[in-house]
Amino acid sequence: MLYLNSTTVYRQMSFRLTPTAGQPLYLQLMQQIRHAAETGALQDGDQLPGIRTLAEELVVSPNTVVKAYSELEHEGLLELRPGSGAFVCVKRRTQSLASHVQVARRRMRDIIDQLREDGLLDEEIRRAFEAELICSVEIVGKR
Amino acid sequence: MLWYKAWLETRARFLTLLATVTAVCGFFIYHAQGDMLPGWRLERDFDRLLLINQQILVFLWIFGVVLLGMGGIVREKAIGTSSLTLALPVSRARLVGIRVGLGIIEAIALGVVPWTAVFIVSSLAGMPILITQVGLYLLLLVGGGLVYFAAAVLVSSLVSGEYTAPCVAFGAILLPTILSDAYLPLCLNNRRLVTGSFSVDTITFLVSGHLPWLGILASLFAAVLLLWASILVVQWREF
Amino acid sequence: MTNEPAIFTHALAKSYGSAEAVRRLNLSVGRNRITAFLGRNGAGKSTTIKMLLGLIRPSSGEGTVLGKRIADPEENREMRRRVAFVAEDKPLYGYMTVEQIIRFARSFYPDWRIDVERTLLRDYDLPAHRKVATLSKGMRTKLALLLAFARRPELLILDEPSEGLDPVGIESLLQTLVSQSADGVTVFFSSHQIAEVERVADHVCILEQGCLRLDASLDSLRELYRRIDLVFAFPPPEREFQISGVERIRTKGRQMSLFVSGNAEAVTERAHNLNASSVEVAPVGLREIFLETVREN
Numbered sequence: 001m002l003y004l005n006s007t008t009v010y011r012q013m014s015f016r017l018t019p020t021a022g023q024p025l026y027l028q029l030m031q032q033i034r035h036a037a038e039t040g041a042l043q044d045g046d047q048l049p050g051i052r053t054l055a056e057e058l059v060v061s062p063n064t065v066v067k068a069y070s071e072l073e074h075e076g077l078l079e080l081r082p083g084s085g086a087f088v089c090v091k092r093r094t095q096s097l098a099s100h101v102q103v104a105r106r107r108m109r110d111i112i113d114q115l116r117e118d119g120l121l122d123e124e125i126r127r128a129f130e131a132e133l134i135c136s137v138e139i140v141g142k143r
Numbered sequence: 144m145l146w147y148k149a150w151l152e153t154r155a156r157f158l159t160l161l162a163t164v165t166a167v168c169g170f171f172i173y174h175a176q177g178d179m180l181p182g183w184r185l186e187r188d189f190d191r192l193l194l195i196n197q198q199i200l201v202f203l204w205i206f207g208v209v210l211l212g213m214g215g216i217v218r219e220k221a222i223g224t225s226s227l228t229l230a231l232p233v234s235r236a237r238l239v240g241i242r243v244g245l246g247i248i249e250a251i252a253l254g255v256v257p258w259t260a261v262f263i264v265s266s267l268a269g270m271p272i273l274i275t276q277v278g279l280y281l282l283l284l285v286g287g288g289l290v291y292f293a294a295a296v297l298v299s300s301l302v303s304g305e306y307t308a309p310c311v312a313f314g315a316i317l318l319p320t321i322l323s324d325a326y327l328p329l330c331l332n333n334r335r336l337v338t339g340s341f342s343v344d345t346i347t348f349l350v351s352g353h354l355p356w357l358g359i360l361a362s363l364f365a366a367v368l369l370l371w372a373s374i375l376v377v378q379w380r381e382f
Numbered sequence: 383m384t385n386e387p388a389i390f391t392h393a394l395a396k397s398y399g400s401a402e403a404v405r406r407l408n409l410s411v412g413r414n415r416i417t418a419f420l421g422r423n424g425a426g427k428s429t430t431i432k433m434l435l436g437l438i439r440p441s442s443g444e445g446t447v448l449g450k451r452i453a454d455p456e457e458n459r460e461m462r463r464r465v466a467f468v469a470e471d472k473p474l475y476g477y478m479t480v481e482q483i484i485r486f487a488r489s490f491y492p493d494w495r496i497d498v499e500r501t502l503l504r505d506y507d508l509p510a511h512r513k514v515a516t517l518s519k520g521m522r523t524k525l526a527l528l529l530a531f532a533r534r535p536e537l538l539i540l541d542e543p544s545e546g547l548d549p550v551g552i553e554s555l556l557q558t559l560v561s562q563s564a565d566g567v568t569v570f571f572s573s574h575q576i577a578e579v580e581r582v583a584d585h586v587c588i589l590e591q592g593c594l595r596l597d598a599s600l601d602s603l604r605e606l607y608r609r610i611d612l613v614f615a616f617p618p619p620e621r622e623f624q625i626s627g628v629e630r631i632r633t634k635g636r637q638m639s640l641f642v643s644g645n646a647e648a649v650t651e652r653a654h655n656l657n658a659s660s661v662e663v664a665p666v667g668l669r670e671i672f673l674e675t676v677r678e679n
Contacts, residue, residue, distance in 0.1 A: 019577075019580040019581050019600075019604075019667070019668070020580065020665065020667040020668075021604075021665060022604055022605075022607075022608070022664070022665020022666070023604055023605070023665070024600075024601035024602075024604050024605060025600075025601070025604075026601065051564065052561070052564035055560050055563075055564055056557055056560050056561055056564070059553065059556050059557055059560060059581055059582060060560065060581060060582060061415070061416050061560065061563060061582050061583065061584045062560060062563050062564040063414075063415055063416075063563070063584045064584075127662040127663065127664060128662075130662075130663045130664070131650060131661050131662060131663045134646055134647050134650050134663055144485065144486045144489040144490075147486070148475070148478075148486060151475075151477055151478060151482075152477065223471055223473055224473040224474065224475055225437075225473070226432075226437065226467075226469035226471070226473050227469065227473040227474065227475070229435070229436070229437050230435055230437075230462060230465075230467045230469070231462065231490055232459055232460070232462040232463035232490055232491075233459065233490070234455065234456070234459050235455070378455070381437065381438045381439060382432075382437045382438070
């Protein structure tokens with residue numbers, strides 16, 4: 001942990017991107033940053049690594065980091081200051097979202113535990129979720 | 144740094160040839176007295192020895208410049224480095240030009256140094272050698288002989304084998320030489336021009352100032368054409 | 383920074399007699415990204431790259447690199463000043479020492495970076511005064527790459543850069559590519575290491591038998607390509623699934639496996655409508671996409 005000045009903290013974050021997961025890498029990175037903000041690993045005012053630094057660390061194209069950071073800036077989670085870097089802005093809205101997500105995840109944990117008890121393997125559960133998500137996207141689209 | 148690269152590529156060949164040719168010529172002249180034929184008298188016939196020296200030198204020199212003319216991008220393709228050289232921001236004409244430029248300098252040196260050694264050895268031994276004679280012989284050698292170098296360069300841009308290229312080059316030089324000796328009128332014979340046969344007075348064996356300028360110019364012109372053809376070949380080839 | 387592609391070809395073709403090495407290639411490589419050029423051996427990748435750099439003349443068609451026409455020797459030469467290229471066989475002059483060849487390369491490019499040269503020389507652990515011919519294969523590979531990486535060109539073209547490198551070397555290579563890209567260098571490289579390509583590339587072009595079979599961003603491939611496994615209680619109706627996006631259908635007994643390049647939702651909906659007893663959707667990695675793409679007739 002490096003203290004740049006008394007209020008900003010440069011956070012050592014560890015992200016893991018999976019090229020074969022069927023999801024664009026920048027989306028994965030965005031999710032992981034959001035998750036970190038929701039769980040408190042990243043707090044308001046923390047500084048994320050620069051684009052080059054993070055890209056080299058993750059061994060991923062800088063464009064991935066650029067896209068993730070700029071989308072998150074668009075969403076309001078990050079503030080990109082030219083020359084200084086990317087800073088986290090966790091607003092109250094995000095914090096309440098975090099609790100929504102936590103509730104949802106508890107629900108999902110219950111469902112998964114039940115499915116496991118019913119005898120489904122994790123891989124089967126995952127594929128079923130994916131299929132249902134795609135189906136429901138289609139249904140939602142029709143509405 | 145292309146000159147440096149060309150130098151690194153020809154350095155070993157050049158220095159070996161230079162040492163060998165200089166040693167042979169110097170040795171020949173040094174033992175001149177002992178090699179005099181019966182009936183020859185030193186003062187008058189020394190110039191005859193110089194003529195023989197030129198003939199020896201021409202033979203070795205042509206051999207040498209053919210070897211110096213080997214190499215180039217086509218040879219690099221066989222070795223595997225042509226992708227590196229051709230990716231440089233340098234035109235193919237320049238690549239050939241620099242190789243040829245260094246080769247010409249080396250060819251000239253390959254004539255100048257042995258003749259200088261001959262001059263020094265002769266002068267030290269008190270032989271009646273005139274520097275103008277040396278100069279004239281050199282002029283004949285280089286003026287008439289660069290065409291052989293150019294032929295070698297052209298062959299090396301067409302043939303890439305390490306041993307086939309020089310063989311083809313020697314053949315390409317030998318064949319016209321034999322044919323011109325046999326069929327062409329004497330005045331068109333380049334070999335005789337280079338060895339000084341046209342320019343040497345039959346009595347004094349001195350090279351006269353009336354050099355066969357037309358022949359030398361024709362020879363140089365032929366050299367330029369062959370070199371230009373080499374550039375065209377290299378520009379046209381694919382690597 | 384212009385918006386024109388770093389590399390652009392239009393109907394570029396090369397034949398050797400009756401053999402067509404490259405056929406009507408329409409390539410467009412965007413700036414400021416990492417583009418991977420995939421293809422089987424003999425697909426025409428090296429031939430294409432050589433045409434771009436003026437080593438080979440196209441049989442027909444045209445192309446530009448950094449806006450300069452590849453078929454014009456003078457423009458091509460001007461462009462080569464701003465391009466760094468490492469050929470597949472990592473050519474080096476064996477008679478030069480490491481230090482000599484670096485000095486040689488440095489003299490041609492104003493974009494040379496001495497600091498990077500020194501860092502890489504140290505990281506790659508290359509002995510400055512050894513003749514190149516006496517280096518091991520791995521060291522020669524690293525030296526050949528150093529000659530390109532110690533520059534900041536506008537475009538970096540690498541033909542199979544990871545060949546001859548151990549896993550640590552490959553990791554270092556990928557980090558360098560990322561670092562170059564972060565500096566604004568457009569990277570265009572061909573590779574057989576699909577796993578590595580998948581990690582760092584933004585865009586991928588797949589060449590097969592001289593033709594471009596796929597030209598897409600990796601993100602879109604990740605979003606769109608899916609493998610859908612269906613099980614039916616009756617013989618699977620392949621005809622029903624000949625819809626757009628379905629690239630290949632394999633049926634074994636009551637199982638049907640579809641490889642789709644998009645439109646997965648429509649396929650799963652149809653599967654449900656046709657009463658499939660099992661519908662499973664899984665993501666597809668680049669290796670599988672590559673194999674399916676080059677196997678098509």
